[in-house]
Amino acid sequence: MPDFIMKNICKSFPGVKALDQANFHASRGDIVALLGENGAGKSTLIKVLCGEHKPDEGEIIFEGKTLKIQNTRSAIEQKICAVYQELSLVPELTIAQNLFLGFYETGKTRMVSEKDMEQKTRDLFVEYGLEPLDPGMQVKKLSLAQKQVLEILKALNREGEIMIFDEATSALSEKYANWLMDIIRRLAEEKKIIIFISHRLDEIRKLCNRVIVFRAGTDVADMKMEEAENDELVRLMLGREIGGYYPKKEVFTKEETAIEMRNVTSGHKLTDVNLVLRKGEILGVGGLAGQGQSELFLALFGLIPYKGEIVINGKTVSLGSPRDAIKEGIALIPEERGLQGVVLAQSIRENIVLSSLNRIKNHLFLSEEKERRIVSEMMDAFAVKAESPETLVGTLSGGNQQKVVLAKQLATNPDILLMFDITRGVDVGTKKEMFNVVKKYASEGKAILFFSTDTEELVNVCNSIIVMNHGRVAGRIDDEELITRENIIRVSMGEKAV
Amino acid sequence: MKKIKDGFMKSPAKVAILLFVLLEILTVILQPGALSMSWINLKAEAAVTLLFAAIGETFVLLIGGIDLSIAGVISLTNSFSAVYMQDHPGSMILISLVCVCMGAAMGAVNGFIINRFRIQPFIVTFATWYIGGGIAYLILPKDGGNVPSAFTSALTHRFFGGKLSIAIFLFVICAVLWMWFKRTRTGINLYAVGSNSKAASLNGVNVPKVKMFAYVASGVFAALSGVYRTAVVATGSPTGGESFFNQAIAAVVIGGTLLTGGKGGQMGTIIGVLVLKMISDILVFAGVSSYWTTLFQGLLLVVAVLISCVSEIIRERKELIG
Amino acid sequence: MKGNVIFKKHQNLIFSYLAALLLFAAISVYKPGFASVNHIKVLAQESAIIGIVAIGQTFVIITGGIDLSVAWMISIAAIMVTRLGGGGNEAMIWSVPLILVMTVFFGLVNGACIAYLRMPPIVMTLGMNIILQGGLVAVTQGAPGSYASDLLVVLGQKAFLGIPWLLWIWGLFTVLAMLLLFRMKYGRELFAIGNNSVVANYSGINVNAVIMWSYGFSGLTAGLAGILLAGKVGSSYLGMGDALQFQSIAAVAIGGTSMMGGSGNYLGSVAGAFTITILLGILAALNLPYGVQKMAYGLIVLGSVLMAARKIKNSR
Known part of the structure; x- marks a missing residue:
């Protein structure tokens, strides 16, 4: 029995059935790749898991207990943490304020100690082997890649048991993409559950041990990474043979x-x-x-x-x-x-x-x-x-x-x-x-x-x-x-x- | 020194601070004797009503909302306290508390409707403004009421032999409280919701709760403003608050808090209030008829926003062209 | 089937008219004099002024904006038409066009700052309102206005073929507004911008110009309303447009035009204008204090936006 199960999840929006009896499961120490075309239901599944959407039907079970996820906060409190593709950062706040957003510690005066927070921020940068940035800098001044690193750091700092990385490498240089993959491997060694979403097949192949493919709002395949052929994965994602449906190429190019x-x-x-x-x-x-x-x-x-x-x-x-x-x-x-x-x-x-x-x-x-x-x-x-x-x-x-x-x-x-x-x-x-x-x-x-x-x-x-x-x-x-x-x-x- | 300079350049209130200094210098030149303590006390007392209204409005603008109903709340609490307050300390405190509760209730209604039905804050508070103003008329159909003089003297009391008025203390208290508040969890969350409410929500910030807080705070401060008006003007008026939405918005915006949310703060607002109030004095000192005051206040409002909008456009273009 | 579709499409509109009719019927039963021809004429004249201001307001609100400067545009127009050139009939030949050009210009300034310089509509138009108020007060030194010319009084108070002149004018502008909104390119562009200005821009629409002109148009209708208001009242005074600010926005809201922009119909605002005046008449007929009227305004606006919000939820 896997440690983490999402069972028969359904979710409809007006005019679209985003998830239709979707299933997902993982055990501690797994790095699971979630594959699928745009609109296949991957992000809806993640949103359900993170409390952004309430599912119409279905159950989420972690270590034998049914999780009740009312909202985003309760998801984080139940140790489900995500690196969002669209980045959940607040541009007007500082790096430190963003890192601890939603979970500020306050003392007797109910004030959030800027000093402590900035020190912790510096420590975090060091802990994860990053070049430190000024913790008091506003996030809107960062580059996209720096923002993505910050988004990752924020999720890591929450010490989730279930960690979701949604296109977390999309803006990263190769160096930082490798940095992230090392961290993810370390997390897996610590027996966390990792859900990894990426459109780069090579990355997935390097990192993940299992792959679950989504198509049209439901899971269509679940296999070990080493047993999955690239072509087969693509076929599963698209639901067709590759190539077969392109019209015959012709050249209409003129001189002008x-x-x-x-x-x-x-x-x-x-x-x-x-x-x-x-x-x-x-x-x-x-x-x-x-x-x-x-x-x-x-x-x-x-x-x-x-x-x-x-x-x-x-x-x-x-x-x-x-x-x-x-x-x-x-x-x-x-x-x-x-x-x-x-x-x-x-x-x-x-x-x-x-x-x-x-x-x-x-x-x-x-x-x-x-x-x-x-x-x-x-x-x-x-x-x-x-x-x-x-x-x-x-x-x-x-x-x-x-x-x-x-x-x-x-x-x-x-x-x-x-x-x-x-x-x-x-x-x-x-x-x-x-x-x-x-x-x-x-x-x-x-x-x-x-x-x-x-x-x-x-x-x-x-x-x-x-x-x-x-x-x-x-x-x-x-x-x-x-x-x-x-x-x-x-x-x-x-x-x-x- | 460099730190101060940096802090100034970064401050959203820099236009307001510059204006403030400029106006201060002008005042000294035009009316050398004006900077006496008693004059400052007098001016502070005249500004507190606007100060409270503007502070309330700032909370709402910080989360990216707007609250027109402060005009109604000020009229309502001004009328109510002017009619029902008895010449007795217990009554003064009780009536003031009731007023604050009325303000909080109005804010809660605004917050509830905006959260629950996702209607534009503008039209919701537009409607509640009229509801509040209507109740004010029912309580007090004409300017008047019966304000106990003890209430006036209590709120305009001067300490240290007439050197320091309560009004000055109120300014200082507001500033100090804000310095504290903006470092609290709710304080930071206000900025988070105003800057990017989706991201705030994804990080577990209870966005409706923060919005509710802002609207209730706005209502409470508007009520304080109404009660203070009762004391300084020593009368009630069912239209006492009508002009305060305009003025409060002007003060807040001049102070560097924008309508888009997430930027600005009460320090700027406090300076914005002072700037707005000083303009009319300067015009008087300069021998310009008081009929021109409104025009200058309006121009100031538009120019202040214009500057921030245009600099934003320039910054964006620079970024695009590189 | 088809009738059902039409009903659904115009649900807001039908509700607005039903509300106005219902109010009217109820009070007519209670106070028989209410439905007399003369009183209906009075109500219609009142509605006409609100309705004319609401034309421009509807346009602006469809783009997702708001015009808070109509109050003093109206006052300026009213004061000027009664004072320029002595306020006589002859002077109107040049003063009326001049006034309208001026209010359109003020509107265009609003629109230019909002569209091209990205000023928030609330602040810009509010600032304009304060500037106009300040300017007018400064120029007139707070002096009261003057009496309206005979011609203005005829337009504002008399009837032609048994129908008040104000209604003829309002009717003409209603037709114009409806043509603009639903039969011309400009209307299509307006709705597209209100729904999604990015798509509008990608579709080759000159978004900024369209927005700018909607405020210009609002200036035009506010100026016109000010001129007619002077005739209806018989004189002008400072602040005479203040009530119309709220009334015009309320008429649009009651008429089912979304405050978010992108959907709406001026015919709804017409019903809104009627609803407001009928309400006003009822409160006067019942001898209720002014406070009740104010509250009723607030409640009816709140009620209609809540109803609209619920409908959006249901249709999703």
Whole structure:
């Protein structure tokens, strides 16, 4: 009998069943990897465990006793501690105040002794072998990596018996990622239970002894790490064979340049980027996470200021806002669907025409007829499944929401499509449809810049790939034969594709 | 010295401190005899009502909320104490306590509705402001009441042969209490909730409780303000508190506490109150008609916020461009 | 099925009108004179002023903001229209446009500071209100206002074809507001911004300009209301717009427009304006003290936002 069991956990949100009879178990000393696609239910499971959400059904048992987790506080008091992906730090408080947040010790005067706390903070830094930071510094002044280290330290300091690390290495350099892994191994030796969530398979393989795979809100596999093949894990996560569902690659690339970037620089994130995107081309953007890919897209859509030149159809354009970009025939499918892509509280109809209101105008007024035509045309083109165009987008499934985002941005009749991770958190069927859409638009001569966190996707969809590293374009792979995962990594490390 | 300079540059109240010093110098130049102890006592007494109102409001702004109902609470407690207080120490204490309880109750209602139904604090306290103000009218339909003169003299008593007024003590007490309070658990939690309530909640901070605390504190201080007004003005008015929301917000914001929460504090507010009060004096000294006071107070409010907003935008742009 | 959908969509609206009607019916039974044609005209004129201020307020609240400067925009407009050029009929030819341009300008200043400089709407508009109050008091040296011109009095008190002029004007502006909100590009942009300004920006909407103009529009309707109010009262005085500040916001809240922004309908605010005046009439008819009126205001606003909040919860 394992020491820790989560049994038949169910949790529904309006329109979505996030967890459906999900199970999880671990024994003391285990380092369990929790794997799954976005939206598979991993984070909901963690939120249930940490008291952020109350489960609709199910039981959590630790050492034979049922745990009652009323809220986040009671979870921490029952020794369940988490390193949150989105970081649970308060920017206005100091490092010391953040480390002990929620659990300040006070003396007779009921005051929190700043001095003691700062000393303890320094001790903690030393204990875990870190370069000490000024404990009185406000957290908002730290870099993202420093914040993540602090978030880890905060959880460690609570001395939990069940420790959760949710994408805890995402902002860390390799040195600190190794530091964290050493600590986690030490915790496991102390017979704690570790739940480790990461999208880096190599990391998981190095660290974990067991792996549990989630798909569609439930656990689909539980195995020993050494028995799990990478391919099999991916297949379990996706619920399909790898590769099989990509449309056949074809090249529609034409001679004419659709858009060219010359020496584009933006802040520290984008340095001297030179790039040529041709009509009909599907150009992939690869590289490790956070190497400036997202800034590249933002700059091209007028969302961040840049220096340098962007040329469209031989004309230097100035992209100061998304309005300018849309006027120049650019469309962006943004990263965060619900925050940037669609207005969840409005109907499909209102969303689809939102970027192209000028197209449905008859002089002063909006034409219902034109609107209806565009809406039905776009809903058909993307096979949006909904009762009617009046359905609120927020009630649709993730895949259908993403289709509305595409429909909305493509309703502007753009020539250049910037697609940022369009398949994130989308089910397999929809993914397939989307790849077909990408291909169709390329065949119509549209230029497509395509980013995906899934390298497999880049390899199977794109005609050419640029690889980014430290805000620069580290290299470009144009030869169809050379577009492989390995070569993308090679180029990002400064070597040549072979 | 360097430490003081650092502390000053970091202080959210630096605009207020600069203004304060500037106004102080102006006062001395324009009216050399003005800085007598009796003048300071008088000014302090005139400022306490606003001080309490602004302190209450600061608690709420720190958690990122807003409380318009302080205007209603001040009117209500001012009217209530002016009508029911008898010339007897027991009655004075009892009525004052009842007033404080009324303020706390109003704050609790605000806090409850905001926590439970997740409605914008603005509209909730907007409504409770009118409810409080309405009750004030029912208690005292017209300015008046019957304030025992002993109550006035008790709260405007001067110690050391007329050298130090209670008002000055109240300023000092508020400052000292704040220095203590902001180091307590609840004090730090106020900032945590105002800065990032989601993160605070994930760390086990009871966010609704902290919010409730802020609204109740705001109600209690508004009640104190109303009771003090009864003593210094020696009369009650059903509209006595109406202008205090504007003034309190102005004082708090000038003092460096922003509406976004998590930034600022009572020290800034105390200076903000003084700045706001000094402006009208300076204008009088400078021979400007008192009709201009309101205009300058309004401009000051807007400019103070403008400075902090614009510097934030500049900082952000710098970060983006690098 | 379809009727049900329409009912659900306009649930807030229907409730607001039902509440106004119910109040009206109850008091009419109790006090038969209440429902007389003349009294209804009086109520309608009262509602018209509130309703006109509520137009701009509705726009601003849909963006998720608030306009606390309408009180003294109204006062300024009223004082100016009665004093500029002696306040006669002829002077209005130039004074009315001038006043409206000025209040729109003040509104645009509000909007520019809020949208481009990211000032919190509460502080900015409150500050503007104090500045306008201070400025007006300073310029007039606290002197009382003057009498309204004959033309203003006709507009504010008389009827045309049996319907008060104020109602004609209000009706015209209601149609305009509804066209703007639901038939024009601007309205779509307004709702999108109120729901999610990031998505609006990503969709190529000029978010800052749209927000700025919503405050400009609020300045326009407040200025217009001030001019008409002077005519309705017959004279102007300092602070005559103060009550309308609360009433306009209350009308919007009662009308079911979400204080968070993103959803709402000006027709709801119309019902809200009626509800407020009927309530006012009831309290006057029953001879209840002013305190009860104030409390009733607070309670009805609280009640309607609580109801709206519960509906949101249920629909989730």
